[in-house]
């Protein structure tokens with residue numbers, strides 16, 4: 001976490017790489033007078049197995065940060081490494097594979113495929129990877145068990161409650177030993193008690209699977225479950241509970 | 254900052270327990286602590302001092318003891334006046350001295366006096382500290398398996414209050430960032446506050 005952000009990351013497998021690492025990342029949308037700077041020089045290292053919350057007011061760049069961390073969008077400047085690899089150096093095919101193998105997403109909006117059963121929704125990413133149907137389903141069952149769902153798996157998403165559907169989405173995001181789980185306000189549509197259960201579930205993943213979990217949230221209640229909170233304002237990191245800016249020498253003296 | 258009202262609440266808390274039936278002083282201590290999820294330890298001395306005052310005020314009486322007895326052997330019971338006082342307490346709205354005068358607020362107001370740049374740094378820092386505190390509380394609770402309902406509700410109360418403070422800090426920050434630049438007579442550092450963030 002205290003790596004010198006001005007240098008490139010170590011690629012030596014023995015030293016281990018970060019789950020996600022940003023080096024002075026800038027992301028702009030539009031040009032000229034329409035230009036929006038969504039991220040303005042973000043450096044951030046997230047370790048495997050770390051549970052991190054990203055907080056900040058609406059429009060400060062949280063979702064953009066997740067999109068870049070998942071290789072869904074390119075940085076305008078700076079470098080983004082996911083699972084030790086520079087996303088900008090990857091071919092389109094490599095990138096698609098990265099998104100399927102290394103990164104899982106959970107969104108606010110429930111986004112399961114309505115025409116597939118719970119089990120099929122979870123096994124689909126593996127089958128797209130070429131894993132045989134039988135094995136894919138066995139692993140999907142394990143992932144569903146990890147989120148507390150072990151029966152009625154042949155039902156369709158509509159047959160489940162909102163909280164259960166979000167569990168299925170989490171199972172789909174962790175199946176196949178992904179190294180990073182990106183969750184963008186995953187409790188948005190859920191009631192408080194169900195939300196607590198979903199966050200508690202996310203909180204257990206790092207220890208259980210070594211997954212790095214990055215949670216975007218407005219709610220201190222949910223952020224309190226994490227190991228670390230990163231605060232964004234206007235596309236910049238203004239503070240980080242892992243390296244608080246106000247502390248120590250040069251703080252408030 | 255809430256020393257006075259905390260003191261009052263212990264009085265009323267003991268009355269509430271005595272409303273269930275007569276009790277020994279030590280019993281009141283343990284029952285009070287259990288009811289408050291272990292976050293509100295009382296020492297026995299404090300319990301007896303409070304009981305003495307309640308007795309003096311006629312809200313509590315000592316039962317079934319003749320002559321000189323050690324405090325630990327006394328049984329206390331609520332009086333009719335005590336029941337009335339307790340009734341009023343259930344009805345009253347808990348309040349700190351209005352207007353709110355807590356330390357966080359004082360800190361931010363004083364920081365604004367010193368300059369917007371300083372205020373924004375104080376706000377950022379306090380927000381981080383509050384969240385770090387919440388994380389620590391959550392860790393503590395997570396390791397104590399099978400927490401009681403009282404303990405769970407106490408954590409929820411802490412979180413809710415911290416949330417309110419955090420929301421207030423966000424509001425302060427928004428106002429500071431969007432208010433028109435102060436007149437030139439104020440501190441020179443206000444004009445550079447954007448650059449230093």
Ligand SMILES: Nc1ncnc2c1ncn2[C@@H]1O[C@H](COP(=O)(O)OP(=O)(O)O)[C@@H](O)[C@H]1O
Nearest residue numbers: 029036037038057058059060061062063064065
């Ligand atoms: N595809 C896009 N095109 C243009 N502007 C965008 C796009 N995505 C995000 N933005 C802008 O970038 C800024 C950050 O957006 P976002 O990352 O969604 O913020 P958050 O998730 O914190 O609310 C906002 O000003 C937003 O309007």
Ligand SMILES: [Mg+2]
Nearest residue numbers: 062063064184
């Ligand atoms: Mg967003």
